[in-house]
Amino acid sequence: MMPSVPQSDSEAYYRTLFESMDQGFCVIEFFDGPHGPLSDYIHIEANPAYAVHAGIPNVVGQTLRDMVPNEADAWVARYGAVLATGQPIRFEQELVATGHYLEVSSFRIEPASRRQVAVLFKDVTDxxxxxxxxxxxxxxxxxxxxxxxxxxxxxxxxxxxxxxxxxxxxxxxxxxxxxxxxxxxxxxxxxxxxxxxxxxxxxxxxxxxxxxxxxxxxxxxxxxxxxxxxxxxxxxxxxxxxxxxxxxxxxxxxxxxxxxxxxxxxVTDRLAEQDRLRIAEEALRQAQKMEAVGQLTGGLAHDFNNLLAGISGSFEMIGIRAAQGRTADVEKYIHAGQGAARRAAALTHRLLAFARRQTLSPKPTIINKLLSELVELVQRTVGPGIAVETIAAGGLWTAQVDANQLENAILNLCINARDAMVGGGRITIETSNRWLDERTARERNMVQGQYVAVSVTDTGSGIDKSILDRVFDPFFTTKPIGQGTGLGLSMVYGFARQSHGQVRIYSELGQGTTVTIYLPRHHGTQDEREAVAPARLPRIHPSGESVLIVDDEPTVRLLVADALGDLGYHCIEAEDGASALKIFEGEPEIDLLITDVGLPGGLNGRQVADAARVLKRDLRVLFITGYAENAVLNHGHIEPGMEVLTKPFSIDDLIRRVERMLHETKAGSGGK
Structure with a gap:
């Protein structure tokens, strides 16, 4: 592994190499001009050798079409292909304006959103x-x-x-x-x-x-x-x-x-210079990555420490009040601790969404119907000072998406929009059908095809173009400390990419912002069975049902066993996969297996479940997991009778899930 180089040293090294190399070198940045998108570029960096080889002095700050208007189209075509494809090129071309014939090599500066291309050249007229x-x-x-x-x-x-x-x-x-x-x-x-x-x-x-x-x-x-x-x-x-x-x-x-x-x-020296330049750029990128990691961990530590302070403080106050016999005060500390725990869970879900590791259950979804049910919640959340309107496209296609996570994403966008409109304003949520051709899809880093688009537009302050490329970065926020985690837009981005879609943002200072989520079209109709809300299940009166609880965290086993035990279930605990299978072999009349996915000792939760189902084919399995280990869960493939509950979960959610799974077992078998 290459040793890391301090950012200040790597930048100085890069600058020295840049200024002293014999080859002409420049960095150009494309922009949209009167001739069309990405039809011109400006020189933002150039070394002293540029003027020697090209015959044009003081090039920094000059645009191509101002310098050589008659030759601009040819140069835009050359470097535009590098920007679009990311493929380096080598070519020779005459700069007619100065009579210099140049040998050129060019490569894109990553990421592509910077719209920058590096050019290395020399005069080969002789x-x-x-x-x-x-x-x-x-x-x-x-x-x-x-x-x-x-x-x-x-x-x-x-x-x-x-x-x-x-x-x-x-x-x-x-x-x-x-x-x-x-x-x-x-x-x-x-x-x-x-x-x-x-x-x-x-x-x-x-x-x-x-x-x-x-x-x-x-x-x-x-x-x-x-x-x-x-x-x-x-x-x-x-x-x-x-x-x-x-x-x-x-x-x-x-x-x-x-x-x-x-x-x-x-060309030995030229190749060596290119290698030195590449090494310097790698060192600079590494330094930038470490800076990003520092920003990420710093923001995460800040938010989690605040939440942990609320949780641990609540437990301490509960202990103090219990020792004092003042049990009347305990309830408010319980509520405070639970609230902090819920906010911590929401933060981890946002992190997993950004990393594309959250558990998604995409289904055919009619987004117009979802919006009609969501708009009231949005209005309550943003307050009476902001008008909320929806524009539902007629004939909207069915989307393939996790409806709950889409609601969270839209709500996040609306909250961001609210914060950008301090004196009030209007939020517009609009749906539309979009078909992206090959060129447009490639420009947006998407797959050609049909998409359902959901746009959230506000009339707020807008976002400066200098930071527009950073708004999807985790923990990047323009809000004061304590007024935002900086995870809202990164969560939306992660959700869209994990859903095989994309997010695009357009903003003008003083005019407002539009964020559009593109979701893949489902070619078919919505599954009507999914559209019907399930009937409330009657509460089960346990009659000796056995539940095997497998988790390497004792606290989790304790809470699950106590909660189910209070209802009359017979609970058995195991700390790893091997112990669980031994218990199951000795007591095969277990009705439900509750297991963590990640377990120590070589056997993960999926392997335990598969082995147990060999002994009892109709065994119900509830996986409880800190995040979606897709590889362990067979890339989201869950067999009938298996379900996933994501940690942290409420005890009420756990009980409802257990009762429903066991109720289905009884209904299918006619009772025990």
Whole structure:
């Protein structure tokens, strides 16, 4: 693992490398212009070498269309593809405005929402001129070779003054031409100097492995291909360097191939600079990640410590008042502790929603019907100073979603909207059908197809564009300390992504904000059985039903056993999976298994349940879990007779769930 680098050091290292590198380097940021979305960009960073290679000084702050309006579309197309796809590119292109021919490599700066692309380039005008000249010579080279094959001045006037390494070979890999730079470099790394008429095979006869490398590099050129490659060459006892090589076939005047030629140059230092830049950026990203982790844990500790103080303080006061005999005061401390516990549970649910680890039960849902039942709760929550209206689209598709979690998400958005409208205002909840084509879906990091959209719009203060990309981050909030956890929008984001949807936000300062949740369409109709509220079950009078409780936390076992025992159930406890199975083998007439999913000792709750069902096929199983271990629960696949209850749960919820599950057992079997 790479050691972490302090952020200040990594930034200084990055800045030093940025300012001192020989290559031109800049960072551009795309924006929407008069020519359309992402149709222009501005230079936000540029090193001193930029002006040297591009011929344009003081580029920072200039937009592309102000600098080179006649060439803007071509450059936007190049870098726009990098921004859209995330795929780095290498290319050569002339900057017509200055007459400089540039060799460019470009990559996207993550995340893509920053709309930034990094560009590394150098001026290769001399090399391009030499290449053009050599291509002109290619048409007449056969005649010139026939009359002066041994003339060492064959290409002197064309390529001798270029910095590129030029090699021209016939079909037997015999030198027809080589410029001084190439001959000197070949001698430096291979130990022998090539001359016109020499064969590469003779020059490297003592180094068959090096010769094999060169034959492989030239092979496609002798097969008639044009290509570019970067590879390492040289005798390890002398030097090995990286070279970028442009290979082309050499043809005579009538189009017959008579050899091949190559333009190359040493890119070892450039690659090393790119590696150093990459390492510096990785260090910077790591520092930013650690800063985010610090913000996350700090916010979490702040909120949980407040809640734990309320819970522990309530228990202490209950103990004090009990010792004093003042039992009349106990009830208010019980209520205070329960309230703090409920808020702590809500906080963990928000964290799990952000991490996409909450338990979801997506079902076909008619969202318009859900809104009609939810709007009254929203109005009570936001207060009389804010008007709440709904705009329900006609013919709205059925959505595949967990209705309860969707209600929580909408309520969170409405609470955020309320807080943004201090002097009152209006909240509009709107539904619509959306079909996203391939391009739009890709831009929004979604899958092409049909979605049901739920939008919450307010007339509040709006959000500054400088922080708009951060609003879904956990614990990011603009509210004063103690007035918000910063988990509301991150919960909405996590819920939408876990539901295979997406969240989009649009805001204007002083105008308001719109947050839209996209949910996948259910292709079918709502299951009417789900639409009918279940009838209230009669309370069971236990007649000796046995319940096996498996949990490694003694407090949980104690509370569950006492609560069910008070109702007359026969409760048996086990602290791990192995103990539970031993109990079950000795007492198979157990009616209900209540087990935690995560258990110590090698057997998890699902494995215990599966093994117990081998002994008793109709055994009812209630999983109780701190979060949805989807891998253990077979990615959400729960068999008939199995249910999940998420911790922390109320005793009343536990009792209702147990009675319903055992009631179904009795109803199915006609009683015990």
């Amino acid at each position: 090399r391009k001129r030499a290449e053009r000249a050599l291509m002109d010579v290619n048409e007449t080279l056969e005649a010139r070779v026939a009359t002066a094959v041994a003339d060492r001045q064959l290409l002197a006037g064309i390529v001798e003054n270029t910095h590129a390494f030029v090699h021209v070979l016939d079909m037997e890999m015999r030198y027809l031409a080589v410029n001084s730079a190439a001959a000197a470099e070949f001698e430096r790394v291979f130990g022998s100097r090539p001359r016109i008429g020499d064969k590469i095979g003779d020059l490297l006869a003592a180094h068959p492995e090096l010769l094999a490398d060169l034959r492989k590099a030239w092979a496609k050129a002798f097969a008639g291909e044009d290509y570019v490659m970067i590879d390492e060459y040289g005798d390890p006892s002398l030097d090995r360097r990286y070279y970028e090589q442009h290979f082309s076939p050499l043809r005579n005047a009538v189009g017959e191939q008579i050899g091949a030629y190559q333009f190359g140059y040493d």
